[in-house]
Amino acid sequence: MEQQNFSEIEIETKINTSIQTQINNGALVTNMEVPFNEKTLHYLGYIHPNTLKLFSKNQITNQKAPELNKKLHVFKYDYFYISTETNDTVSQQNVYYALRAINILKYRYPQAYNRLIKNTMFGPKPMPSAGFNYLNTNQAIWIGFNKNPSAIASNRLYLILDGYADTNKTIDLYRNIAIVNIDSENILGHLNLGSKPIYGNSTANKNRIEYLKEGLVESILHEMLHNYIDYAHSALPEYNALYKMRGKTSFNNFEEIMVLNTSLSYLYKKGGFTNKIKDYYYPNTFDANISNLKYSGLFETYFKNVFNKQPYNLREDLKLNLLN
Numbered sequence: 001m002e003q004q005n006f007s008e009i010e011i012e013t014k015i016n017t018s019i020q021t022q023i024n025n026g027a028l029v030t031n032m033e034v035p036f037n038e039k040t041l042h043y044l045g046y047i048h049p050n051t052l053k054l055f056s057k058n059q060i061t062n063q064k065a066p067e068l069n070k071k072l073h074v075f076k077y078d079y080f081y082i083s084t085e086t087n088d089t090v091s092q093q094n095v096y097y098a099l100r101a102i103n104i105l106k107y108r109y110p111q112a113y114n115r116l117i118k119n120t121m122f123g124p125k126p127m128p129s130a131g132f133n134y135l136n137t138n139q140a141i142w143i144g145f146n147k148n149p150s151a152i153a154s155n156r157l158y159l160i161l162d163g164y165a166d167t168n169k170t171i172d173l174y175r176n177i178a179i180v181n182i183d184s185e186n187i188l189g190h191l192n193l194g195s196k197p198i199y200g201n202s203t204a205n206k207n208r209i210e211y212l213k214e215g216l217v218e219s220i221l222h223e224m225l226h227n228y229i230d231y232a233h234s235a236l237p238e239y240n241a242l243y244k245m246r247g248k249t250s251f252n253n254f255e256e257i258m259v260l261n262t263s264l265s266y267l268y269k270k271g272g273f274t275n276k277i278k279d280y281y282y283p284n285t286f287d288a289n290i291s292n293l294k295y296s297g298l299f300e301t302y303f304k305n306v307f308n309k310q311p312y313n314l315r316e317d318l319k320l321n322l323l324n
Contacts (some may be wrong), residue, residue, distance in 0.1 A: 041099065045088070051324035054081070054177065056138060058160045061165045066149035067157055067181055077102070079121065081142045084186065097212035104217050109270055115180050115322055116224040117141060120178070124235035126171060132234035134172040135165040136214040138227075141178050143220065148181040151216075152194045155180055157230040162182065178231070180223040198280045210276075218277055222263045225320065226255070238321065239307060254288040254302045258318050260286055265315065266323040290314065 031170025044052070049068050060069045072083040075095055082098050084091035086301035105113040123137040139160070148154055158177040165173040168182050186194025198209045198215060234308075245251050263279050293299035303311045311317055 001232040040077060041242060043133075044076055046071055046073050046184040047076065049074070049081075049083070055160070057162055058158070059097050060158075061230055062091070065156060067144055067146045068142070068179070072144075078289065079140050081140055083144045083146070084141065086274075090188075091145065091258055093212065094182070097216055098143050098145075098220075100213075101216045101220055105221060108272060109221070109267065111216075112221050112266060112270065112323055116221065116228055120231050123165070123173075124232065126234045127237070127240070128171075129161040132240075133170060134174060134234055136174045136176060137230045137236060138178045138231065138234050141180065141224075143180045143182065145182050145184040147185060147236045148185040149186070151183065152211075153180065153182050155226040157227050158292075176226060176231070178227040180220055180227075182216065182219060187215075192298070197284075199276055214273060215277060218267060220272070221267070222259060225262055225322070228320075228322065229255070245302070248302075250293060250298055251302060253293060254299070254306075257286050257289045258306070258320060261315060262319045262323055265319060272283060 007233040020262040023210050036198050037215040048060075048071050049055055052074075053281045055202075057062075061238065064261065068083070070085075072085060073087045073091065077080045077099055078096075080102055080195050084094060084257035105117070120138040126132040126135050136157075139162075158179055161172060162175040163173050168178075183194060187192070187208055188262040189195045189201070189204035189211070195207040196204070199210045200290070201210065229239050229242050229246075234240070246255070260281055264281065267273055268278060290299060293302065300311065303309075305306065307317060309317075
């Protein structure tokens with residue numbers, strides 16, 4: 001991509017102006033140019049992530065993060081790392097749209113960006129009285145285009161112990177990597193999962209581009225909500241309750257509908273999205289998971305354990321309080 005030599009302030013101003021113009025025009029799927037240059041977007045090379053200082057205190061292995069345990073094309077933008085397995089035109093477009101999605105979240109949805117990304121660089125105080133003697137923070141966000149997700153996106157919080165959070169050395173400090181994986185194959189738009197069933201266009205490329213323009217924004221927000229539960233569980237009681245229930249039978253399906261509803265209700269309330277994402281995910285994931293959990297007799301139990309009340313209006317009640 002041809003790059004112009006803008007200063008960082010000029011780049012931020014141009015991105016902000018471009019997104020604000022798009023907000024006024026309506027949906028996010030309209031075209032938008034985002035100016036990046038070598039001072040802001042750094043290509044770190046075709047490298048193994050373990051060569052980065054980022055992972056010096058906890059090296060990647062197949063057991064910890066198999067999707068990153070290989071040589072990748074790695075880019076750095078602010079505290080974001082973006083990786084692709086190839087460096088062809090499609091992969092370069094993925095990098096561009098990831099940067100675009102980051103900045104849309106930053107300027108169009110600042111509440112979500114600040115709470116899920118910016119503010120997680122610092123940690124809420126842990127709860128020693130509840131048995132927690134560690135503090136989670138994020139030192140970076142890693143967006144990887146790979147084959148890790150089973151459908152379209154997945155998350156992983158990569159733990160990195162980095163000393164102590166207090167002078168008495170009683171609270172361990174974790175400076176983690178919040179990973180968001182995007183399936184580089186399923187977003188291509190030709191398979192019966194991923195972007196095709198969401199957008200249903202006549203060509204695969206149209207499905208891919210619509211996902212990159214719109215769906216990728218939701219995917220990043222969605223997966224960072226999952227990561228937030230890991231981040232906040234040692235400090236905030238409501239997230240500790242969720243964290244402790246992971247591993248119970250089908251609770252991952254309950255967490256998924258809660259995260260999905262939090263993401264979609266927030267984004268559609270703020271505006272800018274077409275109906276295609278919600279028209280796909282509410283019947284196919286939200287309603288379907290609720291039906292399956294009710295059939296197995298788990299829905300009411302999990303709902304009461306999480307929210308301490310009986311379910312009433314599910315689209316209003318089944319949400320994390322983070323983005324209300």
